Amino acid sequence: MARKPRAEACCRAAVVVLGLLAHTGLSPGAAELVNETSAEVEAPPEYEELNAAFKQLENEEDWGLIRRDAIPYFANDSIRVWQPALDTLYFNMSNRAANEPTTVLVLAFHELLSNLTFYGADKLIANMMDIVGYPELSGAVVNIIENNLPTQEEMLVATWKTNMMGDFLLDFKDLVAEERNISETFADPMTGAVKVMIAAAKRPDLQTWKDLSVVMGEKLGPAIIPLLNSEYARNATSNPDRIAAKTEELLPELQDNSEDLFAKTILFNRYLPAPCTTGAIACPVLEASTIAQLEDLYKDAQNGTITIEEFSDEFQDKLEKYFSNELKFVNYTSLIRSIFDTQSEEIVRHIDHLGPPSDHQVDVLNSLANGTYSLSVDTEVLDTGFDPLLSICLANVSAAMYEYPNTTSDWLTGLGFEVVTIFPTSGSLSSRLGVLVEKEQNAVVIGIEGTAYANMFFIRSVFGWLQNMLSAQTMDFKFPCPESNSTLCEEMAEKYSNSSIYVGFAPGSEEMENRLKPALDEAIEMLKSESATARNGEKPTLYITGHSLGGALAKNTLAQVLLRGYGDAFSSITLYTFAGPVAGNRVYLDMLDDLADRSGTSVYQIINEYDTVPYLPSFFEVNQRNVTLLYDVKDDRMVTVGTLQPFEEGPANVYLPPLGYHAIKTQYLAYARTLNSDFDHQSGCERDCSVGQCGLFKCADSCGGLL
DSSP states (O other), X not given: OOOOOOOHHHHGGGGTTTSSOOTTOOOTTSSOOOSSSOOOOOOOGGGHHHHHHHHHHHHHHHHTOSOGGGSTTTTOTTSOOBOOOGGGGOEETTTTEESSHHHHHHHHHHHHHHTHHHHTHHXXXXXXXXXXXXXXXXXXXXXXXXXXXXXXXXXXXXXXXXXXXXXXXXXXXXXXXTSSOHHHHTSSHHHHHHHHHHHHHTOTTOHHHHHHHHHTHHHHGGGHHHHHTSHHHHHHHSOHHHHHHXXXXXXXXXXXXXXXXXXXXXXXXXXXXXXXXXXXXXXXXXXXXXXXXXXHHHHHHHTTSSOHHHHHHHHHHHHHHHHHHHHOOSSHHHHHHHHTSHHHHHHHHHOOOOXXXXXXXXXHHHHHHHTOOOOEEOHHXXXXXXXXXXXXXXXXXXXXXXXXXXXXXXXXXXXTOEEEEEEESSSTTSOEEEEEEEGGGTEEEEEEOOSOOTTTOHHHHHHHHHXXXXXXXEEEOOOOHHHHOOHHHHHHHHHTXXXXXXXXXXOOHHXXXXXXXXXXXXXXXXXXXXXXXXXXXXXXXXEEEEETXXXXXXXXXXXXXXXXXXXXXSSEXXXXXXXXXXXXXXXXXXXXXXXXXXXXXXXEEEEETTOSGGGTTTOSSOOOOSEEEEEETTTTXXXXXXXXXXXXXXXXXXXXXXXXXXXXXXXXXXXXXXXXXXOOHHHHEEEEEETTEXXXXXXXXXXXXXX
């Protein structure tokens, strides 16, 4: 089927937000920082339509043409509002990547809405209209949407200005929490999704609908809330038994249509960053078998060797088999059911709304971006042996592991490292582990990637987030004693026999034995031949680091290194993790403490204020153990912590995107640099954008003399 012609306004976006910016953002001086107040971006000419959309929205605000309750703290001069810089919306069309996942989602969504019939979304709309009792209106709905959309630029700017993604997540969380039994509601994921959508339709007061009335533009937006308040909507949602029965009847069709939509999106949506499906060199694991299979399928569908339906079936089948093998679930349904378990239900019900407004946090983020913020370091922190400068070095390594292969290589080389090897920790789509050497300092570093960025590696990111969401499921920790022949391992296995770790947080045993051990041996041999201290018989030092999921993987890699006896080849071992979730149960954490004490290993875990991830998956009465350090941005200090305080959401006037406080480049690494009072951001850093934040975040750091 040929794609239908697109409206001129939609096509123009190719030279607007979809320009030729590299994924590291604008060069210094290309844009003014746009944070606590609205301001037009000074940008090259090709972005003038983005600025035009921004100006238009501001004019509509001033003229009262849009819902003011969709704009955060509109006309409230007593509240200072922080919003991401407008240039975070830029999209790099050459590698289909953006600085912020929201940009990718909005552009991909706009592409879908513009071509509902082509992507098969019209069938899903027909299903939903049938469920609510108005099947005869589905064609009209499709026609109205496709022909009355705002431009991509307008949708992007409105989504940014209203903070719709943040509001949607909060509203979705509340709707899910209102279900009497969450795990029962999502026993069938599709049925659960329909229930939540119907519940949302009964709530015209949701902030998401107010935001959507702006995001959908001047033609569609103003009709949304009146429609939800209409008799049509009340009739459509008034009979839950009829809705449930119709949903059950249409379930197979809903499933088929959803899979068809997913397949066509992977194949044809040009805004979806899927380098590991298309075979692009940007994919960091091109040689992996699963990736090669997906790439072959993609090429066969593109050249017509197989039909779209065949592609959909085979693509889904291969992913399902992969998820089954790696995550130990029979199919998607059982996998999703496990996500909405009792533990997830408790967490959803206990997460509060956003915290009270904070002018101080606005100042923190603005000064952090400008390179003028500083954190003091408590004496108790330094007494633990924590090295602020070393934390900058290892945060850089953790950040570099997320990037495209060429960027990772250049970044690590710039820090002073030579890459020995980089490989997936457990399966083709999993986080990557890199083994590095620093010859001048006779040091080996293991750096581990966290969950792949959705705005760069969509399929790998989906797998990573499934790992994360399944983390509440535990599995017995398998002590590697047979492979290690270690008396220490046998002693630990007997003493801590009830140790368990969370599913998805463990590097594969095969990867440890067949990939990590040979890489460490190779690194040591490289140092012996080229490091003066190693030639004199001194053992090298070993450092292990990772961020987010990579932090948990780093901690569990440390356990493997010590239990397998790999650590005997090193004079000392040090672990620095950033934003890592809890790695295992209390017995397992006790075992790690014991291992660290016996081996003289130093363990430092750094977490950030308002970051949810370090609380997961247990969430309540969290104690990460070992040495845990907090960026306390309320009091501008770095402090030691034991059991974490109950989780607190970020201030309501700070519109960071989801996981903004979790970001490695613009939060954890940026805060690490503030611990060095001698660091000069103005001369040593360039403007960079990531996860909704732009500022002096691209800096010429070095690991020289720190290892």
